[in-house]
Amino acid sequence: MANYSTNEFKGGLKIMLDGDPHSIVENEFVKPGKGQAFTRTKVRNLKTGRTVERTFKSGETVESADVMDTEMQFLYSDGEHWHFMDPSSYEQLAADKTAMGNAHLYLKEEAICEVTLYNGQPLAVTPPNFVELVITETDPGVRGDTATGGNKPAYMETGAVVKVPLFIEEGEVIKVDTRSGDYVSRVK
Amino acid sequence: MNNPCGAADAWMPSAALATLESMALLRCCVHEHMQNNQVLEVVTPALSQSTATDPHIHSYQVSSDGGHLSYLHTSPEFPMKRLLAAYQRDIYQMATVFRDGEMGRRHNPEFSLLEWYRVGFDHTALTQDVLDLLTLICQKFNLTLPAVNFLRYKDAVASCCGTSVGQLSVDQIEKLFKQQNRSYPQSIGTDIDAALDLMMDEFVISKFPADQLTFLVDYPASQCALAKVANDEQGMPVAQRFELYWGSLELANGFNELLDSAEQRKRFEADNIKRELMGLNTIPVDENFLQALKQGMPACAGVALGLERLLMRLCNLSEIGEALAFSSDRA
Numbered sequence: 001m002a003n004y005s006t007n008e009f010k011g012g013l014k015i016m017l018d019g020d021p022h023s024i025v026e027n028e029f030v031k032p033g034k035g036q037a038f039t040r041t042k043v044r045n046l047k048t049g050r051t052v053e054r055t056f057k058s059g060e061t062v063e064s065a066d067v068m069d070t071e072m073q074f075l076y077s078d079g080e081h082w083h084f085m086d087p088s089s090y091e092q093l094a095a096d097k098t099a100m101g102n103a104h105l106y107l108k109e110e111a112i113c114e115v116t117l118y119n120g121q122p123l124a125v126t127p128p129n130f131v132e133l134v135i136t137e138t139d140p141g142v143r144g145d146t147a148t149g150g151n152k153p154a155y156m157e158t159g160a161v162v163k164v165p166l167f168i169e170e171g172e173v174i175k176v177d178t179r180s181g182d183y184v185s186r187v188k
Numbered sequence: 189m190n191n192p193c194g195a196a197d198a199w200m201p202s203a204a205l206a207t208l209e210s211m212a213l214l215r216c217c218v219h220e221h222m223q224n225n226q227v228l229e230v231v232t233p234a235l236s237q238s239t240a241t242d243p244h245i246h247s248y249q250v251s252s253d254g255g256h257l258s259y260l261h262t263s264p265e266f267p268m269k270r271l272l273a274a275y276q277r278d279i280y281q282m283a284t285v286f287r288d289g290e291m292g293r294r295h296n297p298e299f300s301l302l303e304w305y306r307v308g309f310d311h312t313a314l315t316q317d318v319l320d321l322l323t324l325i326c327q328k329f330n331l332t333l334p335a336v337n338f339l340r341y342k343d344a345v346a347s348c349c350g351t352s353v354g355q356l357s358v359d360q361i362e363k364l365f366k367q368q369n370r371s372y373p374q375s376i377g378t379d380i381d382a383a384l385d386l387m388m389d390e391f392v393i394s395k396f397p398a399d400q401l402t403f404l405v406d407y408p409a410s411q412c413a414l415a416k417v418a419n420d421e422q423g424m425p426v427a428q429r430f431e432l433y434w435g436s437l438e439l440a441n442g443f444n445e446l447l448d449s450a451e452q453r454k455r456f457e458a459d460n461i462k463r464e465l466m467g468l469n470t471i472p473v474d475e476n477f478l479q480a481l482k483q484g485m486p487a488c489a490g491v492a493l494g495l496e497r498l499l500m501r502l503c504n505l506s507e508i509g510e511a512l513a514f515s516s517d518r519a
Contacts, residue, residue, distance in 0.1 A: 007289055029292030030389055033431065033441045033492075034413050035244055036382035037290070038373070038389070055371040057382065058289070 003061040006039040014046070014067040017054065021046045021065035021118050031058070046116065046123050049101070067123065072115045074107045082107070084115055084122070095122035103127045105160035106178045127178045132187050133157055134173050141169040151183075202515040210329070210503050211511065214495060215282060217325045218302055225317070227278040227304060232267035234260055234284070238474035241459035242413065243466055246288035260286040263492055264303055265414065266477040269445070272305055272488060273480035280304035282495065293507045294437065294497065297516050305490040311415070311428050311444040314489035315403050318432060318440060322401070329502050334434065336401045341408060341426070345384075348391040353408055354424060358383045365390070381410055398435040405430045414452070415443035432493075434501045442491035449481035 004015060009027045016022070022043040031037035037058035044051045046067065056062070072084035072093070081094035082104060095115065103113065103125040111131065116124040138154035151163040154174075162176055164183045175184040201208075222229065239247040239259035248260040264283045271279055285301045306314055319336060326333045345353040349364050358376065361383040365372035370390055376382045388404075396402050409417045412427035420426045428444035446452055453473065460470040496511035509515030 007291075029290065029295055031244070031290060031295065032385055032389070033438055033494075034242065034411065035385040036379070037244060038386055040371075053371050055373050055386065057373045057375045060373065060375045 002064040004064055005061050006056045006058050009039055009041065014065040015043070016063040016065045017043060017045075020048075021067050021123065023067075025051060029058070046118065047098075066119055068117045069114050070117055071112055074109060074111045074113055076109060077104065082125070084113065084125075087112075093117075093122055095125050099123055100125050102181075103178075104158075105156075106131050106133070106158055106176065108133070108158060129177065129179060130175055130184065131158075131178055132173050132175050133160070133162075135164070135168065135170050138164065138168065138170050142166040154183075198518055200518075201513050202509040202518055203511060203513050207499065207503050207505065207511060208513060211495070211499055213328060214325060214499055214502065217328050218280070218282060218321070218495075221321045221324050222280045222304065225278065227280045227306070230268065230271060230279045230281050232261075232264045232271070232281065232283070234286075236261060236267070236474075238266065238472050238477070240265075241456045241463070241471045241473070243459055243462045243468060246290075246468075247471075248286050248288050262287050263301055265490070265492070266474050268303060268305060268490070269485055270477060270480040272307070273483050273485040276307055276486045278304070278306050291516060294500075296496070296508050296512055298519070299508070299512070300495040301492050302495055303490065303492040305445070305488050307486045307488045309489040310487075311405070311430055311442050311489045314442050314444075314491055315405075315430055315432075318442065318491060318493070319401075325498075325502070331502065334399045334401045335397075336403070338403045338405060340406045341388075341404060342406065342420075342424075344388065344392045344404065348387065353384070356380075356384075361387050381408070384408065384411075393433060393438075394436050396433055396436045400435065402433045403430045404433065407431075412446075412455070413443065414446050414455075416446050434498070437497055437501060438494075439497050439501075440491050440493035442489060444489050445485070445487075447481060447485050447487060449478050452481055453478055 004013060009024055011024055011026065013024045014021055015024065022045050025042040025044050027039055027041040029037065030040050039056045039058055041054050042051055043054050073087050075083045075085050081096060082100055083092055083094050085092045099122045101124065106127040111128060114126040115122050133156040135154045136157050139152050150166050152166060153161050154164040154168060155161055162181065162183050164174060168174065168186065173187040175187050177184050235258040237258065240262045245262050247262050249257055250260060251257055263285050264281050268279060268281060282300055282302050284298060286298050288297060290297055306317060323333050342353045345356060349356065349360065351360060358378055358380050362372050364387065406420060407427040407429045409425040409427055415427045415429040417425050417427055430442045431438055432440040456473045463470050496508050499511040500508060505511055
C-alpha cells in the first residue's frame with residue numbers, strides 16, 4: 001500500500017486513520033518562522049461520514065486508503081440492498097442502507113452513480129449531481145404566479161421531497177440538484 | 189491559490205494591481221525609515237556554499253551546468269553578519285529568500301524578507317525600532333497603528349496550562365490537548381520544542397486579538413537559534429529573542445545576536461546532529477561566518493520581517509498568494 005507524506009496532502013486525498021478510510025476535506029500548513037512545521041487537517045471518515053480535525057507533524061507519512069470511485073449503473077432495490085452494475089465488466093455489487101445515505105431518494109433505474117469502493121465493497125453512493133424526476137404529488141399549481149417566490153413541497157417518484165415554486169403541477173418533470181436537494185428548473 | 193496548472197487564467201497574476209502598488213509603497217516606506225536612521229542598504233549573495241543548519245528550515249540546493257552545487261539562501265543572515273564584523277555599520281536588505289516545503293495560506297516557498305541590524309542595540313531596543321517603522325508604514329497607508337502588547341513566553345505558557353515552561357513535559361502538553369479535545373500528533377514523541385510550538389500556536393497565538401501587535405519575548409533557551417541566552421530575573425535562562433505578530437499572523441523574528449564564535453559552532457553542530465537523527469542532509473558549517481564572529485562582530489540586534497505577511501495585514505488579504513505577483517503555483 002502506498003504512503004502519502006503531509007506535503008502531498010490535498011483535498012479529496014483518501015488516507016487510512018485509526019483503521020478507517022478518510023477523505024481530506026481541508027488542510028493547512030502551520031509553521032513558526034523558527035520551529036516545527038505541522039499540517040492541520042479536517043478529515044471525513046468515509047464509513048461514518050463524521051468530520052474531525054487532525055494535526056500531523058510535517059513530513060509524517062500516512063497509509064493511503066484503498067478507496068476507489070467508480071461509475072456504476074443502478075439496477076434495482078430489493079428493499080434491503082441497492083444493486084449496481086459495472087457497465088463495462090457487468091459485475092454486480094450490492095450497497096446497504098449506510099452506504100446509500102440519501103442517494104436512494106434520487107435514484108431511478110439505470111441511473112449512473114458514483115460508487116465509492118473500499119476494499120472492493122461499496123462504501124458510499126453519490127447520485128448524479130442533477131436528476132430529472134416526475135412529481136407524483138403536490139398541491140395544485142397557482143397559475144401565472146412565477147414571480148412571488150413562494151414554494152411548496154412536492155413528492156418525487158423516487159421518494160425525495162423537494163420544495164418547488166407554486167406554479168409547478170403534479171405530473172411535471174423537474175430537474176433537482178442532488179447535492180443540495182434543491183429544485184433547479186422545469187423540464188419541458 | 190488553488191489554481192490547477194493549465195487552468196485558463198493560470199497566466200494571470202495572483203495579486204491585484206492595487207496590491208502591487210501597495211507593495212511598492214511599502215518598500216518605499218522601508219527605504220525612508222532606514223535612510224532616516226542612517227541604515228545602509230546592502231545586497232548579499234543569494235547563492236552560497238553554506239546555508240541555515242536549522243533542522244526545520246529546508247534549503248534549495250541548485251546545480252550549475254558543470255554539476256557544482258550551491259544553496260539558495262533562506263535568509264541573508266550570515267553574509268550580513270560578515271559585513272557587520274568587517275564594517276561595524278547598521279545595515280538592511282530586502283532579499284528574496286527561498287524555503288523548500290513551505291506552502292500554504294501564509295507560506296510561499298519564495299518570499300521577500302526585510303532583514304536589518306542595529307549596532308549597539310539589544311532586542312528590546314530593536315522592538316522600538318520595529319514599531320517606529322510600522323508607525324511610519326501605517327501613516328503612509330492611512331491606518332492607525334494597532335495596540336501593542338508585550339508577552340513573555342513563560343507567561344503565555346503559564347496562562348494556558350498553569351505550569352512554568354521549565355517544568356512542562358511533553359506528556360503534560362499532550363494531556364492539555366486531550367482535555368481541550370484537540371488533535372495531538374503522536375509523532376511529536378519526546379520533542380518538547382515541537383510540542384511547545386504546537387501548544388503556542390493552538391492555545392496562545394491563535395487567540396491574539398486580530399487588531400493587536402504582540403511581541404512574544406524571552407523564548408526558552410532550547411529555542412535560542414542565533415540569539416544570546418541570558419538569565420531572567422528568576423535566574424532562568426531565556427533566549428533573547430522576540431517574535432512579532434499582527435493578530436495571529438507572524439511578521440518578524442528578532443534576536444540579540446550571539447557574538448561567541450565557539451558557541452555558534454556548537455549550535456551548528458547540534459543542529460547537524462538533530463538533522464542526522466531526523467534523516468535530513470547535514471549542512472556544511474559556514475566557516476566564513478564563524479571566522480567573522482571570531483574576528484569580532486559588534487554587539488547588535490537584528491530582525492527579519494516578511495514583507496508579504498505585512499502586506500497581507502495592510503491590505504486585508506487572506507492568502508499570501510494575493511500579496512505576490514505570482515504565487516508559487518503560477519510561477
